[in-house]
Amino acid sequence: MALLHILQWPDPGLSTPCDPLGDEDLAELIGDMFETMYAAPGRGLAAPQIGVLKRLFVMDATWKDSSDRTAGTPLVMINPELVSVGGQQESGVEGCLSIPGVLTEVQRPNSVTLRWQDETRRWQTGSFDGFAARCIQHEYDHLQGRVTFDHLSPQARLEAEEIYFRNLEKSE
Numbered sequence: 001m002a003l004l005h006i007l008q009w010p011d012p013g014l015s016t017p018c019d020p021l022g023d024e025d026l027a028e029l030i031g032d033m034f035e036t037m038y039a040a041p042g043r044g045l046a047a048p049q050i051g052v053l054k055r056l057f058v059m060d061a062t063w064k065d066s067s068d069r070t071a072g073t074p075l076v077m078i079n080p081e082l083v084s085v086g087g088q089q090e091s092g093v094e095g096c097l098s099i100p101g102v103l104t105e106v107q108r109p110n111s112v113t114l115r116w117q118d119e120t121r122r123w124q125t126g127s128f129d130g131f132a133a134r135c136i137q138h139e140y141d142h143l144q145g146r147v148t149f150d151h152l153s154p155q156a157r158l159e160a161e162e163i164y165f166r167n168l169e170k171s172e
Contacts, residue, residue: 001028004036004050009099009147009164013048017145018055020079023121026056030076030119033058042097044135046142049098055079057139061132080116080140083125087111092134094148101167104148104160108137 007013029052037045037058044059056078063072087110094106111129114136118124128136141147149157 001031001035003039004032006036006040006045006049006097007051009096009149011098013051013053014098014142014147015145016048016053018048018053018143021054021056021117024054026078026119029056030058034060034074037097038063040097042095044139045097046139048142048145055143057143059132059135059139061135076119077114077136077139078117078119078121080114080136080143082140083113083115085109085112085137087129087133090134092131094134094138096138096148098142099147099149099164102148102160102164104152104156106134106138106148106151108134110134112136114140 033045033047033050036050037043037060041064043061043064044057046057047054057080058074058076060072060074063074089107090110091105091107093103095103110133111127112133113125113127115123115125138148141150149160152160
């Protein structure tokens with residue numbers, strides 16, 4: 001397994017909608033994506049964040065809730081389709097591995113039903129709520145070519161971008 005390079009905003013690949021996956025062998029890529037996500041440390045990682053413009057993301061919404069990383073609930077979502085979003089709109093703070101050092105307040109529905117292929121390419125359907133629903137919507141956004149900044153008002157986006165670029169200057 002290998003750690004992969006995570007693209008940083010404003011890389012154009014992060015604003016590009018992704019193509020569906022065919023019958024490619026994804027075992028190594030999926031393993032590398034999980035390793036990269038856990039090392040970052042994040043709760044989700046979408047293929048476009050590593051320069052692969054395909055409809056794939058991995059996530060583990062619960063692994064940070066325990067000191068035992070094996071206690072998480074890793075999911076592989078290939079060619080995901082949103083079946084429905086619902087529940088109440090909730091505001092929550094989100095970070096993004098492609099926009100390090102910036103936390104943004106994003107409004108999202110608190111439940112989602114998704115259809116996807118798992119790592120064996122079997123179709124699954126599941127409903128998620130709370131933080132898992134937020135994580136799914138965040139990663140799904142990446143497949144659509146959207147980042148957290150795209151959910152902000154023009155003024156809030158400008159402020160968040162200024163924080164991001166200040167952080168970049170400090171790290172150089």
